[in-house]
Amino acid sequence: MNRLLITSLMIFALTTMCEGVFWGITHVKVINGLEPQSDVIAHCRSKDDDIGVIQLRHNDSFQFQFRPNFWKKTLFYCSFVWPGQVQWFDIFKHSRDDCKFCTWSVRTGGPCMYNYTAETFDRCFKWNKKNPVY
Numbered sequence: 205m206n207r208l209l210i211t212s213l214m215i216f217a218l219t220t221m222c223e224g225v226f227w228g229i230t231h232v233k234v235i236n237g238l239e240p241q242s243d244v245i246a247h248c249r250s251k252d253d254d255i256g257v258i259q260l261r262h263n264d265s266f267q268f269q270f271r272p273n274f275w276k277k278t279l280f281y282c283s284f285v286w287p288g289q290v291q292w293f294d295i296f297k298h299s300r301d302d303c304k305f306c307t308w309s310v311r312t313g314g315p316c317m318y319n320y321t322a323e324t325f326d327r328c329f330k331w332n333k334k335n336p337v338y
């Protein structure tokens with residue numbers, strides 16, 4: 205085989221492998237859907253990344269993206285602070301969430317995930333227990 209063909213085959217194999225390893229990029233969007241309406245201060249982090257402290261007015265949102273790791277261990281968690289409340293939630297947990305565009309409405313009782321088929325926030329979760337040990 206000539207060198208060029210071998211090189212092309214290797215590049216092809218490597219590209220295919222990398223796509224498999226990285227699974228592309230996951231986007232997480234968080235909307236302030238609190239009722240009664242209130243600003244919320246969100247702080248999302250993973251073991252390796254800190255998205256920063258973000259203040260959201262009612263209906264405002266922010267997004268972040270990342271490449272989940274191959275072993276489905278990626279975990280991003282957020283604190284949400286609004287008057288009289290401090291809550292925590294695992295905003296992306298690869299073992300639970302299999303979305304590429306994960307859109308959440310933060311509600312008083314806990315966040316609800318957007319279902320793009322049903323066009324509604326139909327998967328609602330309870331807040332994490334407080335004082336997380338991450």
Ligand SMILES: *[C@@H]1O[C@H](CO)[C@@H](O)[C@H](O)[C@H]1NC(C)=O
Binds near residue numbers: 262263
């Ligand atoms: C917030 O968004 C919801 C859903 O899109 C909409 O029905 C509502 O009118 C919005 N509220 C405000 C104050 O913009």
Ligand SMILES: *[C@@H]1O[C@H](CO)[C@@H](O)[C@H](O)[C@H]1NC(C)=O
Binds near residue numbers: 319320321322326327
């Ligand atoms: C999204 O909505 C569709 C249609 O109602 C439903 O069949 C599907 O199970 C929902 N997906 C999830 C992940 O709940």
